[in-house]
Each structure stands twice: as C-alpha cells, then as structure tokens.
Amino acid sequence: MTEVVAALIWDGDRFLICQRLKHKARGLLWEYVGGKVEAGETKQEALIRECKEELDVTISVGDVFMDVVHEYPDITVHLTLFHAQIVSGEIRLLEHNAVAWITPDEIPHYAFCPADKEINERIAAEYGNTSFYTGDNG
Template sequence: MTEVVAAVIEREGRVLICQRPAHKARGLLWEFAGGKVEPGETKAQALARECREELGITVEPGEVFLEVTHAYPDLTVHLTVLRAGLAEGEPQLLEHADLRWVTAAELPGFAFCPADGAIVQKLRQG
C-alpha cells in the first residue's frame, strides 16, 4: 500500500484543485495538491515538500480532514487529507497541467481521480 497525502487549501471561500499532467497515471484528471510520503517523512512533512516541489508554495499543514483507502488497477493508496494554510507564495504550474480555485458547488463539474471523490463529497456537505 502506498501512503499518499493531499491538501485542502482554502482561500476566500474557494479550494485549490490541480489537474494531473497528461503523461502521468490518471492524466488530466483533477486532484488536490499532494503526493507520496517518502520513507522517514511525517505526513505533514510530505505535504509541505510536495506543495513546495509541485506548486512553489509554502503551506502549514493542519488537522486531518479525512482518510480513505482506494484500489486503482496499478496500485492501492491510503490517502490522508490534511487541511493546510497557504503560508507563502502563489501556486504555480511547475508540475500540473492546470490549477483552479473553485467553490464547493463547482467541484462536481471537474473529473477527479477516484480516490479524491470522498474529499469532494465531504467539501460539498460543508
């Protein structure tokens, strides 16, 4: 099982979503910022590193928003979603094909990675 972290980063009533690069697994599907937890890292450290590497931002990881396990055809992920504050920088397209700040009501209009469906559902419930 692969340990993965993702961030719910909110600003002015909107949440940050990112579109995966076309050449990667689940290419062009939308996701929440994050990635794999490397050996020796805490989940908070992994989230901070991934946001720095992929978006050029500094985040302050907060409490756990939710956890979900999802089996894809090529791997099974245990996804820990943390709320995170945007501490420094403006998100940049260093890795993703696109990024958007959207309201919870707009989330169903985007095709998300299946593991992220639970995040979308919880955000929509408020």
C-alpha cells in the first residue's frame, strides 16, 4: 500500500482543487494537491514538500480531515487529507493542468479521482449549502 497525503486548503468558502496532467494516470481528473510520502518523511513533511514541488507554495499543515484507502487497478493508496493553508508564495502550475477554487456545492461539476469520492461526500455534508463557513474550518 502506498502512503499518499493531500491538502484541503480553504480560501473563505472555497477550497483548492487541482487537475492532473493529461499524460499521467487518471489524467485530467481533479484531486487535492499532494503526493506520495517518501522514506524517512512524516506525512506532514511530505505534504509541505509536495505543495512546494507542485504549486510553488509553502503551507502550514493542520489536523487530519479524514483518510481513505482506495484500490486502483495499478496502485492501492492510503490517502490522508490534512487541513492546510498557504502561508507564502503564489500558485504556479508546475505539475497540474489547472487549479480551481470551488465551493462544496460545486463538487458535482468536476470529475474527481475515485479515491476522493468519500472525501467529497463528507465535505459536501459538513460544509455544503453555501452557508457553512464560520471562519473556523478546523
């Protein structure tokens, strides 16, 4: 099983999603920024590194939002999604086709990677209907 981390980054009532490059596995599907945990890294260290490599931003990592195990035909992942926020840098597309800031109610308009299905259901349930945001999303 491959350990993978991702960031749930909020800006007001919207959160950040990234579109995978066309030539990669699950190309052009949407996901949360992140990637594989390397040997010797904590999950938090891996997430900080991946956000810098993929978007050229520095983040602070908060609590775990949730984790899921998903079996793809080519890989089984244990995905841990952390609350996070950008502390410095401007988003640059280094490893993605596009990024978008969406509300929970907009989730159905995007084709996400299958591993994100349960995560998106929980985000929609907890934060949906556009009146959710209270400023303390943790």
